[in-house]
Amino acid sequence: MKKRTLVILFSAIVIIAAALLYHAWAAAPIAEPLPRQAPPRPLAQLAEPGVHEARFWQPMDDGRVRCYLCMHDCVIAEGRRGICRVRENREGRLYTLVYGLLAATTVAPIEKDGMGMALPGTDVLAIATAGCNFRCKQCHNWHITQRYPEDVRAREFTPQEVVDYALRRGARTITGTINEPTVFFEFLYDVAVLARPQGLRMQFHTNAAIAEEPLRALLKRTDQVVVDLKGFCPDIYRRYYGGCLERVLRTLKIIREEGRWLEITNLVIPTVNDCMDEIRAMSEWILAYLGPDVPLHFTRFHPAYRLTHLPATPIETLEEAHAIAREAGINFVTIGNVPGHKYNSTFCPQCGEKIIHRVHFSVLRKNITDGRCDFCRHPIPGIWEDGDWVPQLRLRPPDPVSEAIKFGVINSG
Numbered sequence: 001m002k003k004r005t006l007v008i009l010f011s012a013i014v015i016i017a018a019a020l021l022y023h024a025w026a027a028a029p030i031a032e033p034l035p036r037q038a039p040p041r042p043l044a045q046l047a048e049p050g051v052h053e054a055r056f057w058q059p060m061d062d063g064r065v066r067c068y069l070c071m072h073d074c075v076i077a078e079g080r081r082g083i084c085r086v087r088e089n090r091e092g093r094l095y096t097l098v099y100g101l102l103a104a105t106t107v108a109p110i111e112k113d114g115m116g117m118a119l120p121g122t123d124v125l126a127i128a129t130a131g132c133n134f135r136c137k138q139c140h141n142w143h144i145t146q147r148y149p150e151d152v153r154a155r156e157f158t159p160q161e162v163v164d165y166a167l168r169r170g171a172r173t174i175t176g177t178i179n180e181p182t183v184f185f186e187f188l189y190d191v192a193v194l195a196r197p198q199g200l201r202m203q204f205h206t207n208a209a210i211a212e213e214p215l216r217a218l219l220k221r222t223d224q225v226v227v228d229l230k231g232f233c234p235d236i237y238r239r240y241y242g243g244c245l246e247r248v249l250r251t252l253k254i255i256r257e258e259g260r261w262l263e264i265t266n267l268v269i270p271t272v273n274d275c276m277d278e279i280r281a282m283s284e285w286i287l288a289y290l291g292p293d294v295p296l297h298f299t300r301f302h303p304a305y306r307l308t309h310l311p312a313t314p315i316e317t318l319e320e321a322h323a324i325a326r327e328a329g330i331n332f333v334t335i336g337n338v339p340g341h342k343y344n345s346t347f348c349p350q351c352g353e354k355i356i357h358r359v360h361f362s363v364l365r366k367n368i369t370d371g372r373c374d375f376c377r378h379p380i381p382g383i384w385e386d387g388d389w390v391p392q393l394r395l396r397p398p399d400p401v402s403e404a405i406k407f408g409v410i411n412s413g
């Protein structure tokens with residue numbers, strides 16, 4: 001009897017203690033998550049070339065700053081950098097460290113930058129710096145994207161020097177590419193301000209994680225955009241690329257809303273994003289929200305960086321993706337990184353004839369005159385010559401009230 005009383009007493013004490021602990025835990029305030037920070041870098045080692053006050057940031061009361069240039073919204077302590085490694089808080093102000101500090105200045109066919117229907121067969125000047133706001137495991141350019149500027153060989157340019165170089169080399173377009181151009185926003189913007197009045201077109205090739213305000217500002221100075229849509233699964237986007245699918249989709253809609261020429265590339269990686277249901281869902285989304293005329297380029301993965309254990313994409317996988325996108329209703333679908341494949345070329349959606357004959361990045365023939373297919377006279381959207389632009393069809397008609405406000409028909413004030 002005595003033993004039983006003791007057991008009951010002990011059980012009661014344990015239950016009461018557990019209840020008290022639970023109550024204390026539930027009532028405790030939830031700790032504010034720590035801001036994501038890059039590891040500190042010694043200020044003394046910074047190269048002064050390239051340092052320039054950043055745009056799109058706010059000071060905070062405690063000396064930290066908040067950068068709102070891209071989806072990460074970094075809160076950066078004094079002397080530290082954002083996730084992209086190229087934006088630093090110096091005494092409560094945010095600086096870019098890569099203004100004009102170019103790690104690449106390459107003249108190449110525009111097709112190499114993923115653009116198929118904006119002045120095909122012409123050259124672009126591609127510019128890039130160190131740094132990136134994504135962490136793509138398959139990155140081919142990791143030696144500059146996943147590095148601090150101090151660790152990358154670069155040469156300093158002014159915006160006018162970039163424009164002069166493009167003109168001298170016969171490029172028709174300047175593009176921010178190779179690394180994520182968002183991270184050198186200020187320089188790209190200043191190049192665009194000078195380039196377009198001098199007859200050059202502006203392009204950027206992006207992961208589309210840029211925030212809305214800087215995006216709209218840059219689009220005002222931009223003619224065309226290539227977006228890497230890296231898949232259609234939010235979890236894969238986060239784990240393999242360090243990105244956010246929802247933000248990317250929002251950016252795509254804004255680019256179309258602003259009326260800029262848009263093309264999409266999708267690198268198909270075996271076991272990562274090669275599920276055909278996902279490719280179908282992606283194609284249907286593009287059709288519904290961007291329209292049938294946004295070209296979609298499926299490109300072949302080759303093992304690189306942290307995915308060297310994966311095989312190259314089988315060509316049949318790319319062909320299957322191509323067929324699904326065409327079935328979904330996308331008019332212009334190509335296959336890239338497979339030199340000589342039939343679908344390097346673009347075909348007329350009306351008569352099925354080859355209208356841009358490509359081999360890899362080379363355009364051998366263009367059967368389009370005055371923005372129409374040479375075979376059946378079907379209008380072909382694209383930028384064929386300066387001033388001769390057939391716009392991409394908008395599937396969803398614009399809201400008449402907001403359009404009227406935009407064009408000043410209704411006084412919005």
Ligand code: SF4
Pocket residue numbers: 067068069070071072073074081082083084085086087133182183
């Ligand atoms: S650009 Fe993006 S990653 Fe870089 S500091 Fe700003 S918010 Fe962070």
